[in-house]
Amino acid sequence: MSYAIIRGLVLAILTACLVVGCGGGNASNPAAINTPQCSGSSCPTQGPPPQGTVASLCPATADIGNTTYLGGAGSGEVVSLNINATAMTYTLSWLESPIPLATGNVTPTRVGVKITGSVAHPPTGALPTAEQIRCAFILEPGTGSGPNGTYNTTADFNTANPPTIFIGQGVAGGGIPGATIQFAGILGLGAVDNRHFDFYPFLGFASTTTDITKLPGTYNGLLYHLTPSGNSGNYATVGTNTIETFDATGTCTSTQSTTGFSPNTGGCLTTGNPYTVNANGYLDSTEAPQIIAQTIPTGKSGVAHMILGQLNGATIPLVVRTGNVNTNLLSLAVDDESGIAMLAPATALASGGFDGGYVGADSNFNYTATLINGATGTFVNPATSSAEDGFALTYGVAASPGLVNVTATTTSGGSATGYAIAAGGLYAILIQGEENNGVASTSAISGTAETPYFGVGANVNK
Structure with a gap:
C-alpha cells in the first residue's frame, strides 16, 4: 500500500484509536484475541474478549465491561481498569504507585487505592464517526479509598485535557488521572518544584499471563x-x-x-x-x-x-x-x-516489516500518530491532521536482530538518533532529541527536559 493511501487511512481514523485504541490487525477487521483476558486474584472469572462485528473498533457496548485491563503508566504505576459501557461507570485500582496522595508529600502514595466514577463519551463531532466516539471514554473525577484514607481526582481534572481511555480489541490506552507533584525536600535536598500533570499515559492489556x-x-x-x-x-x-x-x-x-x-x-x-x-x-x-x-x-x-x-x-x-x-x-x-x-x-525486522499507521501516547504528554513506510516515518498531529517531525529507519542493526536505527529531524531543525522496536502490533520509539514541539505546556515547568523523546503506539492499519 502506498504511503499516500496509508496516510489517508490513518488520518481518517486517528482520533478513534488515540493511544493504542485499536489493537493489532487491520482496523476494519481486528485480529482475534483468544487467550485469557487477565490473571491474578483481582480479575473476575471470564472468557475470551468479545470480538464484535467486522466493522467494530472495540467490543460490543454490553461486552466492554467483561474485560479488566491490566497495564502500566509512564508515572511508574501498575493499574487495573474496568469500564462498564452500559452503566457508564469505571473502576480503577492502583496496584503499584510512587505518586503521592497529596501535593507537598512523598508518602503515602496511590498504591492500594481504588476509585470509581462516571465515564462520558466525547461530544458528538469530536471524533469523525459514531463508532469512534463509542469506543472512547472520558474518566470523569472519581472517588475512593485505600489503606491510607480517601482519595479523589477532582482537583487535578482538567476539562480541556481530561484523562481519556480508548478501548480496542485486546488493548486499552490513553490517559489515567494525573496529579500535582511538589516536595520541599529533606534537609534542603531532593526538593521538587510544583508541577501539574493532566494525565499519565497508560497502556493495558485485556490478556496477560503469569506463566x-x-x-x-x-x-x-x-x-x-x-x-x-x-x-x-x-x-x-x-x-x-x-x-x-x-x-x-x-x-x-x-x-x-x-x-x-x-x-x-x-x-x-x-x-x-x-x-x-x-x-x-x-x-x-x-x-x-x-x-x-x-x-x-x-x-x-x-x-x-x-x-x-x-x-x-x-x-x-x-x-x-x-x-x-x-x-x-x-x-x-x-x-x-x-x-x-x-x-x-530480538527477531529480525526487514524493511516494511512493521509498515502501517500507529497511534499512541508519548513523553510530551500528548497523543500522536506515526506513519511507518519502509525506511520513512512521520509523526502526525491528530488534532490538525498535519505532518510534524520526520525520521528515517535503518534495518538490520548489527547490535541485535529486530533493533531498528532511527535518524530524526527534530522540532528545532537539527538531527538526532535513536531506535525503534515492534511486536504484536505495538511499536516503541526512542529518540535522543526534541520531537513534536516538546512537552505539553500543561505538563511542563521552567527547566523541564524536552529530550529524550519516547512513544508507544498500536497499529491501526496496514
Missing part, C-alpha cells in the same frame, strides 16, 4: 525514566535501549555494556533480582537498576514490575519501575526514579 515459561528469550528494550528530584527539581529524564536475555527462572543477563549509573552485573537495565510472580497477575523484581543519578544516594529501593501482555499471538513484556521514598531519618530511602519500558523479541 513465566512464556518469558525466556532475548529481547530489545526501550526505556524512559523520570526522577522528580533530578535536574534541580524539574525532573531529570533519561531514555536508553537495552538488550536482555531471560531464562525460565526469570533471571536476566546481558552482554551489552553497562552505561550510565546501572551497577547491575550483566548489564540488565529493566530488572535487578530474578522476577517472581505476585498475587495481582504480574511479576516483581527487587533491586531495580537506576539509570539516573539520585540527588540523595541511599541505594536502590525501587521495584520493577513486568506485565506479560498477550496480543495477536505475541508475548510483549511491559516493565514499570516504581520509585520509592521513605523520609524517616532512621530508615531513610530515596529512590524516586520511575518509568516504563517496552520489550520486543
Whole structure:
C-alpha cells in the first residue's frame, strides 16, 4: 500500500484509536484475541474478549465491561481498569504507585487505592464517526479509598485535557488521572518544584499471563525514566535501549555494556533480582537498576514490575519501575526514579516489516500518530491532521536482530538518533532529541527536559 493511501487511512481514523485504541490487525477487521483476558486474584472469572462485528473498533457496548485491563503508566504505576459501557461507570485500582496522595508529600502514595466514577463519551463531532466516539471514554473525577484514607481526582481534572481511555480489541490506552507533584525536600535536598500533570499515559492489556515459561528469550528494550528530584527539581529524564536475555527462572543477563549509573552485573537495565510472580497477575523484581543519578544516594529501593501482555499471538513484556521514598531519618530511602519500558523479541525486522499507521501516547504528554513506510516515518498531529517531525529507519542493526536505527529531524531543525522496536502490533520509539514541539505546556515547568523523546503506539492499519 502506498504511503499516500496509508496516510489517508490513518488520518481518517486517528482520533478513534488515540493511544493504542485499536489493537493489532487491520482496523476494519481486528485480529482475534483468544487467550485469557487477565490473571491474578483481582480479575473476575471470564472468557475470551468479545470480538464484535467486522466493522467494530472495540467490543460490543454490553461486552466492554467483561474485560479488566491490566497495564502500566509512564508515572511508574501498575493499574487495573474496568469500564462498564452500559452503566457508564469505571473502576480503577492502583496496584503499584510512587505518586503521592497529596501535593507537598512523598508518602503515602496511590498504591492500594481504588476509585470509581462516571465515564462520558466525547461530544458528538469530536471524533469523525459514531463508532469512534463509542469506543472512547472520558474518566470523569472519581472517588475512593485505600489503606491510607480517601482519595479523589477532582482537583487535578482538567476539562480541556481530561484523562481519556480508548478501548480496542485486546488493548486499552490513553490517559489515567494525573496529579500535582511538589516536595520541599529533606534537609534542603531532593526538593521538587510544583508541577501539574493532566494525565499519565497508560497502556493495558485485556490478556496477560503469569506463566513465566512464556518469558525466556532475548529481547530489545526501550526505556524512559523520570526522577522528580533530578535536574534541580524539574525532573531529570533519561531514555536508553537495552538488550536482555531471560531464562525460565526469570533471571536476566546481558552482554551489552553497562552505561550510565546501572551497577547491575550483566548489564540488565529493566530488572535487578530474578522476577517472581505476585498475587495481582504480574511479576516483581527487587533491586531495580537506576539509570539516573539520585540527588540523595541511599541505594536502590525501587521495584520493577513486568506485565506479560498477550496480543495477536505475541508475548510483549511491559516493565514499570516504581520509585520509592521513605523520609524517616532512621530508615531513610530515596529512590524516586520511575518509568516504563517496552520489550520486543530480538527477531529480525526487514524493511516494511512493521509498515502501517500507529497511534499512541508519548513523553510530551500528548497523543500522536506515526506513519511507518519502509525506511520513512512521520509523526502526525491528530488534532490538525498535519505532518510534524520526520525520521528515517535503518534495518538490520548489527547490535541485535529486530533493533531498528532511527535518524530524526527534530522540532528545532537539527538531527538526532535513536531506535525503534515492534511486536504484536505495538511499536516503541526512542529518540535522543526534541520531537513534536516538546512537552505539553500543561505538563511542563521552567527547566523541564524536552529530550529524550519516547512513544508507544498500536497499529491501526496496514
